[in-house]
Amino acid sequence: MSVLLEARGVTKVFGSGLFDQKRVVALEDFSMSISKDDPSIVAVVGESGSGKTTLARILLGLETPTAGDILYEGVNLQTLSRIERHEFRRNVQVVFQDPFEVYNPFYRVDHVLNTPIVKFGLAKSPTERKTLIEGVLEAVGLRPDEILGRHPHQLSGGQRQRIMVARALLLKPKVIIADEPVSMIDASLRATVLANLQQLKEDFGISVIYITHDLATAFQISQNIVVMYSGSVTEVGDVNRVVTDPKHPYTQLLIGSVPRADPNLQWSVDNLEVSHDIGIKGENYCKFADRCPHVLSQCVEKAPSLYQIDSQRGAACYLYEDSPVVERDAMNSLFVNQQ
Amino acid sequence: MKPIVLEVRNLKTYFHTPRGVVKAVDDVSFDLMQGERFGLVGESGSGKTTVALSLLRMIKAPGQIEGGQLLLDGQDILKLSDEEMRRIRLAGIALVTQGAMNALNPVIRVREQLIDGIKDHDGNLSREAMEARVQELLSGVDLIPQVADMYAHQLSGGMKQRVCIAIGICMRPKVIIADEPTSALDVVVQRRVMETLRRAQEEVGAAVILVGHDMGLMAQFVDRMAVMYAGKLVEVSPVRNVFQEPLHPYTELLIDSVPTLTEKDVLKGIQGSMPSMLGLPSGCVFNPRCPYSDESCVSTLQETKEVEAGRWAACHKIDAIRNLNPSGGV
Ligand SMILES: Nc1ncnc2c1ncn2[C@@H]1O[C@H](COP(=O)(O)OP(=O)(O)OP(=O)(O)O)[C@@H](O)[C@H]1O
Ligand SMILES: Nc1ncnc2c1ncn2[C@@H]1O[C@H](COP(=O)(O)OP(=O)(O)OP(=O)(O)O)[C@@H](O)[C@H]1O
Ligand SMILES: [Mg+2]
Ligand SMILES: [Mg+2]
Secondary structure (H helix, E strand, O other), X not given: OOEEEEEEEEEEEEOOOOOXXXXXXXXXXXXXXEEOOOOOEEEEEEOOOOOHHHHHHHHOOOOOOOEEEEEEOOEEHHHOOHHHHHHHHHHEEEEOOOHHHHOOOOOOHHHHHHHHHHHOOOOOOHHHHHHHHHHHHHHOOOOHHHHOOOOHHHOOHHHHHXXXXXXXXXXXXXXXXXXXXXXXXXXXXXXHHHHHHHHHHHHHOOEEEEEOOOHHHXXXXXXXXXXXXXXXXXXXXXXXXXXXXXOOHHHHHHHHOOOOOOXXXXXXXXXXXXXXXXXXXXOOOOOOHHHOOOOOHHHHOOOOOEXXXXXXXXXXXXXXXXXXXXXXXXXXXXXXXXX | OOOEEEEEEEEEEXXXXXXXXXXXXXXXXXXXXXXXXXXXXXXXXXXXXXXXXXXXXXXXXXXXXXXXXXXXXXXXXXXXXXHHHHHHHHHOEEEEEOOHHHHOOOOOOHHHHHHHHHHHHOOOOXXXXXXXXXXXXXXXXXXXXXXXXXXXXXXXXXXXXXXXXXXXXXXXXXXXXXXXXXXXXXXXXXXXXXXXXXXXXXXXXXXXXXXXXOHHHHHHHOOEEEEEEOOEEEEEEEHHHHXXXXXXXXXXXXXXXXXXXXXXXXXXXXXXXXXXXXXXXXXXXXXXXXXXXXXXXHHOOOOOEEEEOOEEEOOOOHHHHHHHOOOOOO
């Protein structure tokens, strides 16, 4: 397998400076790779604050890892040549979580779409540019005549999010890192936009890292899933297995907490959610221990390894310690459709 | 039946853009009962946030409330002076938004932000009484007392959202509007925040209008639901009915497009896209995308009618559609 983008043993610590009150390990020993010739959609889900956006920013080179490396086509991001960097910027695109933040309020939305066209020379004439822009806007269900010319605050939340997806589509990159791209969009449009991403994968071989809180859509569009808790991977593998039969107690709590679209199904996970003081010493322990209904004494002494529960799935939990250990940098071996 | 706390009558809010008038809210009417949990869903850009902001008279130019009545306990708040309206915010109608989480002032401790809210309306409390009120508010949203001394950046998203709820309920409002309060939170935290909101709401006896896209959340949280499309309410029904036997074809298709955790489907949204808000189709606004539409849907003026007790819908073909699908659903 030739690798396009790879995270190798990445750790990110925030606030270790002199004046910071709290040190946060946002991401811990994380490894994952995106294949060049075998496009796929990987979902990254997990707790708010578990490090998902940090992972995205590190993969994009917007944040430097405290330890570990990001490699683009085998070359460390920090040592890319100018030409390689230009290519990286085009081929690795992002759709960010908070569309309120990325827009400059003084520019019209046209600017967001024109800039990449100019920067990467995507159009030879103004007519071609117009056709390109209208095409991607329509692909995400927006009307060019209604949207173009407006300022960001004149659009609804969902309209802003879709413009960001349209912008990513414009460049036909090799990877799209999508951080909550549809969190503010209704169910029907969400399906349309995600089906769009899926189509891109089929038609242009674009891989997608889909970061989300929406487990139902993660289940629908991705092949593989990574579940994060407090900077670490708790469960990983084939999305069908992880979602329909979660093994890690955190994944069980997460899946159990999804509100079902049926007023007759109770929204209750009381037996899955506990909170206890388990006397944590040091830094090496399972971060979920104080909320885990199955906590064992060893959980607070040393963080569990990733255990391979079946051919296509692993969980970092002592409940499965009889299973073989998967090295953290071999996490990809648990993915379906990848060697 | 419980008494009505808020009557929205023929509300019209338009944006006057250089390209034409956007009728973001066009002739919307509904009643909100005391203590009721009411959901407002609909396509992105259909006007939900504009309804929410209109109820607080927070619409800014080029937008304007063009007509209608907003009766809070029988009093039309559209007729109030700006000063009277300022009092109504928080004490009468409070707003918790998704952005509110990021709108917490970063350089002021949580305590001061809560006190600001209380002082605005009740400046005469002693320091001790004020502190007691702060602690009561924090514990009411499941936050530990120490949070009062913290700044926004020291709180997680779920904690910040709870602080916003505390600010929202500090004046014991009659109505709390929550516009996508949890769409940035994970489902575990979401569940806790919604439980907090429910408890706080029941305690102060406030009604809640929950605006959002998450049909699962709606199914689990609200009593009744309104569905919006292109500036109009197309259906208002008890939540059970909406999921079991939606009346309006748009509601039906919207529910159909909700993905599940059990079955893998081809993801597909409703075909076509929302009409341009600058040139709405004549007749029913949904007719260009409706699988049941015919000539009559273009020529008949769209009207919202009480189809059966407690259920309203804006579709003149409901009886015909029901005969097509006696079991309900396509
Ligand atoms: N620039 C920063 N400085 C200090 N701490 C940070 C910074 N960025 C992130 N963090 C911390 O790192 C942790 C991970 O944050 P991150 O934004 O990656 O979480 P997330 O999984 O994306 O959460 P959410 O689902 O809420 O978006 C959090 O504890 C956060 O507070
Ligand atoms: N300041 C403004 N100027 C012009 N048009 C506006 C303005 N604010 C909103 N609109 C338009 O009004 C319509 C309704 O917007 P609104 O924000 O109420 O939608 P919404 O239903 O809340 O959507 P979402 O679910 O995406 O948040 C949209 O077509 C939007 O583009
Ligand atoms: Mg994030
Ligand atoms: Mg909105």
